Amino acid sequence: MTWLRPIDIWFAQRVLPYENLFVRQARRWSKNAEEATDLVQEAYLKLLECEDWRGIRDPRAYVLKTIRNLVLQRIRRSQVVAIEDIPTPEFFETRDEAPGAFDIVAGREALAHLLADVEQLPPACRRVIQMRKIEELGPKEIARRLGISLSTVETHLARGMHQLMKMRRNVTPAHRSDEADRLDQQEKNEKRIFPLR
Amino acid sequence: MKSLTRKRVSGITGAMHHRYCTDPVVMDRAVGQQDEIDYQAAAWLAALECGTADRGAFEQWRANSAAHALAFIRAAQLSDSLALLRDASPEAGAAVADSERGPTTSRRKLLKNGALAALCIGAGVAGWSLTATARNARTEVGERRRIVIADGISVELNTDSHIRWDKEKDRYDVELVQGELLIERRSGSARCTVHCADTHIEPALARVNARLNAGTVEVAVLSGTALIQGSASASPTRIESGRWTNNSVKGSPRIAPLSVEEIDAIEAWPRGELQFNGERLADAVREYNRYLARPIVIADPAIGELRLGGRFSSTDPGDFLNALNTIYQVQAHMESRRIRLSRT
Numbered sequence: 280m281t282w283l284r285p286i287d288i289w290f291a292q293r294v295l296p297y298e299n300l301f302v303r304q305a306r307r308w309s310k311n312a313e314e315a316t317d318l319v320q321e322a323y324l325k326l327l328e329c330e331d332w333r334g335i336r337d338p339r340a341y342v343l344k345t346i347r348n349l350v351l352q353r354i355r356r357s358q359v360v361a362i363e364d365i366p367t368p369e370f371f372e373t374r375d376e377a378p379g380a381f382d383i384v385a386g387r388e389a390l391a392h393l394l395a396d397v398e399q400l401p402p403a404c405r406r407v408i409q410m411r412k413i414e415e416l417g418p419k420e421i422a423r424r425l426g427i428s429l430s431t432v433e434t435h436l437a438r439g440m441h442q443l444m445k446m447r448r449n450v451t452p453a454h455r456s457d458e459a460d461r462l463d464q465q466e467k468n469e470k471r472i473f474p475l476r
Numbered sequence: 477m478k479s480l481t482r483k484r485v486s487g488i489t490g491a492m493h494h495r496y497c498t499d500p501v502v503m504d505r506a507v508g509q510q511d512e513i514d515y516q517a518a519a520w521l522a523a524l525e526c527g528t529a530d531r532g533a534f535e536q537w538r539a540n541s542a543a544h545a546l547a548f549i550r551a552a553q554l555s556d557s558l559a560l561l562r563d564a565s566p567e568a569g570a571a572v573a574d575s576e577r578g579p580t581t582s583r584r585k586l587l588k589n590g591a592l593a594a595l596c597i598g599a600g601v602a603g604w605s606l607t608a609t610a611r612n613a614r615t616e617v618g619e620r621r622r623i624v625i626a627d628g629i630s631v632e633l634n635t636d637s638h639i640r641w642d643k644e645k646d647r648y649d650v651e652l653v654q655g656e657l658l659i660e661r662r663s664g665s666a667r668c669t670v671h672c673a674d675t676h677i678e679p680a681l682a683r684v685n686a687r688l689n690a691g692t693v694e695v696a697v698l699s700g701t702a703l704i705q706g707s708a709s710a711s712p713t714r715i716e717s718g719r720w721t722n723n724s725v726k727g728s729p730r731i732a733p734l735s736v737e738e739i740d741a742i743e744a745w746p747r748g749e750l751q752f753n754g755e756r757l758a759d760a761v762r763e764y765n766r767y768l769a770r771p772i773v774i775a776d777p778a779i780g781e782l783r784l785g786g787r788f789s790s791t792d793p794g795d796f797l798n799a800l801n802t803i804y805q806v807q808a809h810m811e812s813r814r815i816r817l818s819r820t
Binding site for chain 1: 510511514515517518519521522523524525526527528534538542543545546547548549550551552553554555557558559560561562621623628660662663664681683
């Protein structure tokens with residue numbers, strides 16, 4: 280059941296949890312929500328291509344630095360540079376490892392959104408996703424219960440997961456300004472910040 | 477087969493726009509590409525789950541581009557998040573309670589076991605107890621399962637194993653009742669403690685393997701750090717990545733470094749593999765038998781002293797038996813209830 284490589288596990292553990300932070304910071308620097316998502320994606324890809332990933336001590340700071348360099352690159356390429364466009368080495372937030380009250384609420388909200396997404400799937404597809412992912416039945420058992428072939432189960436699974444991934448992409452943190460605002464507020468209350476070198 | 481899946485995955489492109497891009501808005505090319513990669517990732521995950529994927533072709537696809545690898549990580553994460561809906565959706569819960577049978581995966585049976593296990597485990601760390609609401613998960617011999625305990629906390633359950641878990645305020649308690657588990661705790665997740673016999677393990681962001689082996693608790697911190705407490709009275713020890721503690725019921729715990737080979741051997745089981753690094757055949761067979769409904773029996777004690785290495789499927793001993801025959805001329809006699817090894 281585990282198909283992730285060591286680098287994938289490391290990435291999922293040490294990088295992805297900070298996605299909201301990356302997108303927010305990218306948006307501040309690039310002043311463009313869509314571009315912010317692209318920047319984060321580009322920084323992720325660079326990291327996943329990095330052969331010496333084990334040597335990266337602070338992956339979060341590493342990603343932020345990469346994003347900033349990408350913004351600088353883009354600005355240089357655009358040639359028309361206004362002083363205010365240059366990303367200042369802004370303060371980075373640090374975050375407690377344990378989830379705060381906000382994270383727990385956000386986690387619940389995220390689950391509610393996910394449930395709503397699942398309910399939007401076509402009925403046959405939803406049934407298979409529900410049995411496989413939520414009830415955690417084996418694919419063969421699902422095929423038996425629904426009286427369909429294993430390959431049909433596989434097709435529903437693939438389509439369902441794809442649709443859900445697509446819906447997820449449309450709810451990137453960059454588009455959820457209310458959440459970002461709340462986080463910005465929370466950030467102001469946080470004392471432990473350090474500058475990027 | 478295997479090329480089938482590959483063909484299907486790489487042949488998606490044309491059909492995709494029919495099936496999924498019905499939105500009148502003209503899709504940006506980059507978005508279209510990303511969408512296609514997402515579909516491939518979802519298709520690979522489905523094929524792997526259904527056992528129809530060609531692993532080689534999959535690895536090739538993943539190694540081909542970081543964008544593929546990233547999409548696959550996201551698909552796997554989405555899969556984990558969906559498992560969390562189990563608690564959030566009453567509808568899903570009802571469907572589970574209605575479902576019957578399937579000796580190994582029946583949730584109803586598991587729920588019943590949970591209700592029967594309405595006892596408090598008072599020993600160990602203060603405040604640690606599991607109540608009637610504790611959930612149960614079991615695996616049969618040869619079976620493996622992945623269980624998402626909470627956001628960012630997942631458990632791989634090895635063959636013939638049993639865990640119970642419960643939530644107390646913001647903390648999760650997981651009890652290893654029998655067998656072996658590999659727990660992974662990610663950043664931002666709730667606190668959790670793994671209890672096995674007298675040993676209590678609190679993983680920081682870490683991957684920790686724990687095994688109950690004939691009264692002995694074996695804990696391996698594969699990455700990250702964990703606090704390990706040998707008994708209620710002992711003070712916790714901080715174990716860094718790659719350290720191993722062997723915690724006998726009697727006697728004091730031992731802490732020793734963990735070699736790369738040992739880490740590899742432990743990391744092999746969640747992939748359905750067994751890795752030997754020159755163990756005695758008697759020990760290797762004992763390990764293999766944990767996974768086999770029809771056990772291997774060594775008829776000639778001298779055979780038990782042979783040493784071997786290699787990586788084998790944990791559920792299909794065919795390659796293992798062939799290797800023994802080729803290297804040591806050991807014969808495997810397939811009997812109805814056992815596989816007997818002898819020199820003749």
